[in-house]
Each structure stands twice: as C-alpha cells, then as structure tokens.
Amino acid sequence: MKRRNFIQFGVTSLALSGCRTEYSPYLANVEKQNRNNKDIALIQNQSSGYPFSIALLSDTHRFYNDLKGVLDKINSDKNAYKFVIHGGDITDAGLQTEFDFYTGLRDKINLPFVHAIGNHDAITNGIFVFKNTFGHYDFTFQVEQTHFIFFNNNTWEFGENPIDLDWLESQLIAANNIIATQGGNIVVLGHIHHDSDERFSPEEIERYRSLMKTYPVSLSLNGHNHDHSIQNIDSMDYMTIGSVSNNNFMKLTFNSSTPSDYTLEQINV
Amino acid sequence: MFKKILLSILLLSALHASDEKINPLPFDYMNVQYAGEIGFLSIGGGNTFFDDHYDLELYIGATPRFFDISQIAIYTFAVKNNYIPYTFRYKSYDLRPYMGLGLLFAKNQRYDPNWQDNIDRAYYFQNNYHATANFGLNMNRNFKESSIESLGVYVETTTIDVYFLDYFNNPDALNIDDVFSIAFGVRIGF
Numbered sequence: 001m002k003r004r005n006f007i008q009f010g011v012t013s014l015a016l017s018g019c020r021t022e023y024s025p026y027l028a029n030v031e032k033q034n035r036n037n038k039d040i041a042l043i044q045n046q047s048s049g050y051p052f053s054i055a056l057l058s059d060t061h062r063f064y065n066d067l068k069g070v071l072d073k074i075n076s077d078k079n080a081y082k083f084v085i086h087g088g089d090i091t092d093a094g095l096q097t098e099f100d101f102y103t104g105l106r107d108k109i110n111l112p113f114v115h116a117i118g119n120h121d122a123i124t125n126g127i128f129v130f131k132n133t134f135g136h137y138d139f140t141f142q143v144e145q146t147h148f149i150f151f152n153n154n155t156w157e158f159g160e161n162p163i164d165l166d167w168l169e170s171q172l173i174a175a176n177n178i179i180a181t182q183g184g185n186i187v188v189l190g191h192i193h194h195d196s197d198e199r200f201s202p203e204e205i206e207r208y209r210s211l212m213k214t215y216p217v218s219l220s221l222n223g224h225n226h227d228h229s230i231q232n233i234d235s236m237d238y239m240t241i242g243s244v245s246n247n248n249f250m251k252l253t254f255n256s257s258t259p260s261d262y263t264l265e266q267i268n269v
Numbered sequence: 270m271f272k273k274i275l276l277s278i279l280l281l282s283a284l285h286a287s288d289e290k291i292n293p294l295p296f297d298y299m300n301v302q303y304a305g306e307i308g309f310l311s312i313g314g315g316n317t318f319f320d321d322h323y324d325l326e327l328y329i330g331a332t333p334r335f336f337d338i339s340q341i342a343i344y345t346f347a348v349k350n351n352y353i354p355y356t357f358r359y360k361s362y363d364l365r366p367y368m369g370l371g372l373l374f375a376k377n378q379r380y381d382p383n384w385q386d387n388i389d390r391a392y393y394f395q396n397n398y399h400a401t402a403n404f405g406l407n408m409n410r411n412f413k414e415s416s417i418e419s420l421g422v423y424v425e426t427t428t429i430d431v432y433f434l435d436y437f438n439n440p441d442a443l444n445i446d447d448v449f450s451i452a453f454g455v456r457i458g459f
C-alpha cells in the first residue's frame with residue numbers, strides 16, 4: 001500500500017466513525033422511551049372496528065437485511081395493517097447497539113409496533129435496555145374487543161422470576177370479565193413455546209394449556225423456534241411466529257371478535 | 270483491587286516522569302484514552318518493536334457506574350497490536366498512521382450469560398470478550414532534553430467483531446459508520 005493510499009484509508013476510517021463515541025459494548029445508557037405504551041395509545045386512538053389485520057414478525061436477531069426486506073414489504077402495503085407485533089429476540093446478545101440497529105430500521109416504518117421480550121433480549125444488559133426502550137415485560141392492551149396479553153416466559157434468563165402463570169391467569173380472568181358483557185376474544189403471546197420441556201415443568205405446561213382452553217383465547221403465539229408453524233392441541237391453536245430470516249411474515253386478520261373468526265396468511269418478501 | 274492497581278500505575282508514571290533514571294515501568298510509552306470500546310477512560314502501556322513498525326499495548330479501562338442504567342461499573346482489560354507502515358517525520362514531530370487488531374475482556378459475569386447455572390454452557394454466542402479492530406493517526410512531538418522523550422495525541426476508530434460482522438452480513442441495512450466509533454488519547458513516551 002502506498003503512503004498516500006494509507007493516509008487516505010486512515011482519514012476515511014476516521015470519518016467513518018461519524019464522531020460517535022462508545023465507551024463499552026456492554027454499556028446500557030438508553031433514555032426511557034416507553035415505546036410499547038406510546039404505540040399502543042396510537043393503535044387505540046385509531047378505532048376502525050373489524051376486520052383488522054396485524055403483521056406478525058419475530059426473532060429478528062442480527063438478520064438486519066432480512067428485517068429490512070420484511071419491513072419494506074409491510075410498508076408497501078401499510079394500510080392493510082393496524083399494527084405490527086414483534087414476538088421477541090430483537091437482538092442476539094442483548095447489547096444496546098443491537099437494539100439501536102433494530103430501532104433505526106423500525107423507525108423508518110410509520111406503523112405502531114408492540115414488542116415482546118425474547119430470551120436473547122434478556123442477557124447482558126438487555127433486560128434494562130428493553131425496559132427503558134419498550135417498557136414492561138408483562139403487559140396487556142385491548143384493540144377493539146380483542147384483548148392482548150404479553151407475558152415474559154424467559155425462565156432461564158430471569159432465573160429469579162420463573163414463569164408467572166398466576167399473573168397470566170389473573171389477566172385472563174380480567175379480560176374474560178369484560179368479554180362476558182361486551183363480547184370479544186383474547187390473544188396470548190410469550191416468546192418461548194409453551195411446551196418447551198427444557199424450561200417448563202410438565203405441571204406448568206399442563207396448566208398453561210388448561211388456561212388457554214378455559215378462557216376465550218383465539219391464539220397462543222410464540223417466537224423462538226424460527227420456523228412458522230401451527231399446532232392444534234385440544235382444539236386450541238398454538239402458533240410459532242417464524243424468524244424474519246425466512247424472508248416472510250404472517251398476516252393475522254380478525255374478521256370479528258368471535259374467538260375462532262380469524263385468518264392467517266404467510267406473506268413472502 | 271482494580272483501584273489499587275490503577276493508582277499504582279499512575280504513581281509509577283509520575284515517578285518516571287520526574288526522573289529518567291527511575292524507570293520502574295516495563296513500557297516505552299503510556300497512553301490515556303477516552304472511549305474506543307475499552308472504557309470511558311483507560312490507561313495503557315506499550316512497547317515499540319521492529320524499527321518503529323509495531324506497537325504492543327496493554328490497557329485497563331473503567332466506565333463509572335453512573336453512565337450505566339443498571340448501575341454497574343464496567344472494568345475492561347484490553348490488548349492492542351498496531352502496525353505502523355510509515356512514520357512521517359517533520360522537525361521534532363512524528364506522524365504515525367496505524368492499523369491493528371486487539372482483544373477486550375470485561376470483568377463481569379453478567380456479560381457472559383453462559384455462566385448461569387440454569388443456562389446450558391455455550392447456548393449463547395455472547396460472552397465477555399470481543400476482538401477489536403482499529404485505524405488511527407498518532408502525532409508526537411519529540412524532546413531531546415527532557416524527562417519525557419515524547420508527548421503526543423492520537424485519534425482512532427474502533428469496531429468490535431460482532432458489529433463488523435453485522436455490517437459485513439447486512440450491507441443493505443447498516444452503514445459502516447454504524448459500526449465504528451471514535452476514540453482520542455494522549456501518549457507519553459519515556
């Protein structure tokens with residue numbers, strides 16, 4: 001390499017940094033943004049009744065090119081979707097820079113997003129970054145007469161706080177009380193598939209299935225396993241939202257508030 | 270423990286600077302660096318080999334807890350290898366462009382999730398060490414009759430393995446300035 005080329009290379013590389021400083025890849029210093037709550041407020045302010053559709057994507061990890069392709073596809077038909085659900089594993093290592101890479105791409109899409117926490121988001125400092133960026137790990141919200149319950153079932157990574165099925169049941173009861181007078185349905189989302197015998201005991205798996213059958217749950221959703229799939233167990237649908245690395249996502253449409261009145265369509269990029 | 274080591278190195282540096290006959294440090298020069306993935310502030314010692322073409326540096330860095338939302342101070346140990354293809358000399362000044370690879374290690378088990386009892390070993394790729402790459406420019410002023418041989422500044426850009434791989438694998442979604450950050454430092458030669 002000639003001297004002039006080397007100097008050009010050095011000066012160019014300095015310019016490449018964009019004068020951004022980073023003290024440590026492990027540092028978490030994101031301001032509180034509460035993105036989930038803000039976006040849920042946007043969804044609830046745009047009441048348009050049934051039918052409505054949701055884009056379901058998950059496990060974006062470090063598949064940023066694939067994520068961009070999926071987001072561009074959603075954006076090209078954005079009037080077809082009321083909002084987007086991310087099923088967790090926004091990152092691979094829970095590093096703040098990974099969250100920043102994701103939000104940089106997500107913010108180019110003018111649709112509300114609601115995010116679940118995945119197991120990969122809960123390592124390193126990810127639990128703190130997720131909380132400041134998106135909000136609580138367990139939360140509920142209502143769109144039209146459909147009740148959404150997001151709960152954290154990342155048992156390994158939250159070792160001190162194993163799966164809280166009591167909280168889940170209390171939220172199902174609360175939603176069911178409203179549905180008893182107004183009608184409606186429920187969608188439950190936890191990042192890990194409910195029958196993961198590595199993480200959950202047989203009693204926990206059985207209790208989860210019992211809860212899904214007891215209350216008017218349309219779908220139990222999860223991410224984690226990367227391939228789209230639907231299991232029907234005792235007339236209940238358990239769906240894995242695959243990774244964006246498959247270059248596709250799912251379109252979930254509720255035609256009415258009747259629990260079984262929904263359709264699923266795989267949209268390829 | 271870490272604070273004692275840092276204080277000892279600072280005291281030894283001061284001793285060295287006050288009298289060239291006292292040279293307790295095994296280094297040709299010392300750096301104090303701001304940012305660059307190895308701490309808010311880091312201090313390092315280095316030696317030059319192969320007729321001024323190669324620098325080997327060891328650092329310890331700290332990021333105070335008040336920078337971190339989880340309120341944990343981050344202590345980092347790092348090694349850098351820098352290749353200096355040319356040194357441009359003008360009067361008493363040297364200009365040294367360089368490029369290098371290194372390794373950083375953060376002293377906290379939280380950054381290596383595989384240590385947890387309820388997680389399978391090696392389930393996660395993430396760990397508490399990373400490879401680094403850097404490009405920089407160093408300008409020194411040399412002194413003939415002084416307790417220090419040279420005093421200089423440097424500026425460099427740094428990335429770590431996973432960020433660079435992110436860019437390499439996702440050129441449509443990420444820009445190269447997303448994965449590099451800038452660092453500044455002062456270099457004192459003995």
